[in-house]
Amino acid sequence: MGQGHDHGVAPTAGNERKLAIAAALTGGFMLAEVFGGVISGSLALIADAGHMLTDFASLLLALGAVRLSRRPATWKRSYGYDRFSVLAAFVNGLSLFLIAAWIFYEAIKRFREPVEVLGGLMFWVAVAGLVVNIAAFWMLTRGEGSNLNVRAAALHVLGDLLGSVGAIVAAIVIMLTGWMPIDPILSVFVTLLILRAAYRVVTESAAILLESAPEGLEAEKIREVLLEGVEGVTGVRHVHAWSITEERPMLTLEIDAASGSDPSAVRRAVKTLLHERFDVDHVTAEVDVAAAPVSP
Template sequence: MRGSHARSYAGHDHSHAPGVDANNEWRVGLAALLTGAFMLAEVAGGIISGSLALLADAGHMLTDFASLALAWLGFRISRRPADWKRTYGFDRFQILVAFANGLALFAIAAWIVYEAIERLMSPHEVAGGILVVVAVLGLLVNIVAFWLLQGADRENLNIRGATIHVLGDLLGSVAALTAGAVILLIGWMPIDPLLSLLVAVIILRSGWKVVTAASHILLEGAPEELDTRAIGPDLIANVKGVEDVHHVHVWSITQARRMVTLHASICETEDSDRAVKAIKARLKERFGLNHATIEIERGVCADAGHEEAHA
């Protein structure tokens, strides 16, 4: 059984979707280049105008550039083939990057809140005209970057994390544009930090979703949409010869790569090879589980002595 599974490992199609990953990679890479290039332009605009708001946003974009570059690196590394030390390959690196990007969003939101409170307590003059011009350019750049990421796999956690960073920049540009217009029209300076607080709340909420989803995968949690309690009863009811199912473990390498291992007790007259094929077919059809490792048993479970320890 173990030998047959080892042989099938090299031949399985694990649905890594290399075309999708390559599409994700170049889109994130181009978004990173756009963000990095505009960050330099924003630093220049902030220095010329004396606008702390623009310099602060440039610092925000620096962290976003780093996050997008890290996301690109995640896709790049995940393309490396599996080896004897890493039999599942490097796909999980994408999840690590998504988790890190989610934590970075927390830091960015906290920094924006700190800056906003400081500006509310100590208002300062901002050159509204330059602020509006740079904000418009930033909005255009962020719209292009956001459009690029919308064409990628939006269910991918790495893409979701990168998209939230860009969305935060886009909202920041909208907030800066609105603030600049208000400052030009009526000269009310507190509008800038107040809108920044709103952006921080949106970023924090989105970052929380990415972190919780990534940590669930890193902790080997079962896919959210799958009730593992239903697997055993379903196989007993729908696969001929299956009398009991136990030691069911379901987890994900990435959202697209879901794994399951289980023990199946079959009747004495049932052919084990046929049972394995039937169980795998049912798992794929009913639960969308393409990679299954099945241990066939007759009578007492081989791990019966360890059941209490692992209960």
């Protein structure tokens, strides 16, 4: 029983535009922040500059994933290249853990061997960085709902934004009190905030890559809804739910129908109900109709 499906879901031009603008803003300011961090001697600025470098790379990766996912599906890749964006989100999330490890290491060194920090220069570079990061973060989060790939990229920019806030606070404390340990302390604090969100992106993208059932698409719940909501359905078996991307849940299942049921009508009713209750558009349903009882 053949069933037609549209496997291609074109990514929005809006996401591509967001990522391109954010990458331009981040890459353009990155060199200035590196220079300011080295001259001022601030770990907070250097950490933020290193983070911004990885942000630039992650934004380019996310942008490449969006463009690659536009390529049409083929016989060999019947779902197209959409999942590459999930892979990009996973890699971007993991890179945040590596950045965090480096910042922790540098912070420990700074606690053991304090370094003189030029609070004034640090302050103005951090303020400029904050403005750039706010613009990039606003660009990535405004308008239409972002997918996992864009969320991962936005998380990198949020890390820079919070890093800039931390650097501003550290600069003010240094200028007013001369207390240098505030620089590595705030660097570590900001990193801890980012790690929490990074963990969520990594776990969500890993769940998609491992083809785990999307939240809300539990087999028992689907079985219960179909038995109660579709006339003629007597059983639901072999339910498999997964997703290609966060926006593309997939579902296959076998339906047992009562004797005399129209398989095509049951299949249409099942797909309609699954769309209405679970917002799943791609459903492959095999309908088995019970044999009519034999008259004695």
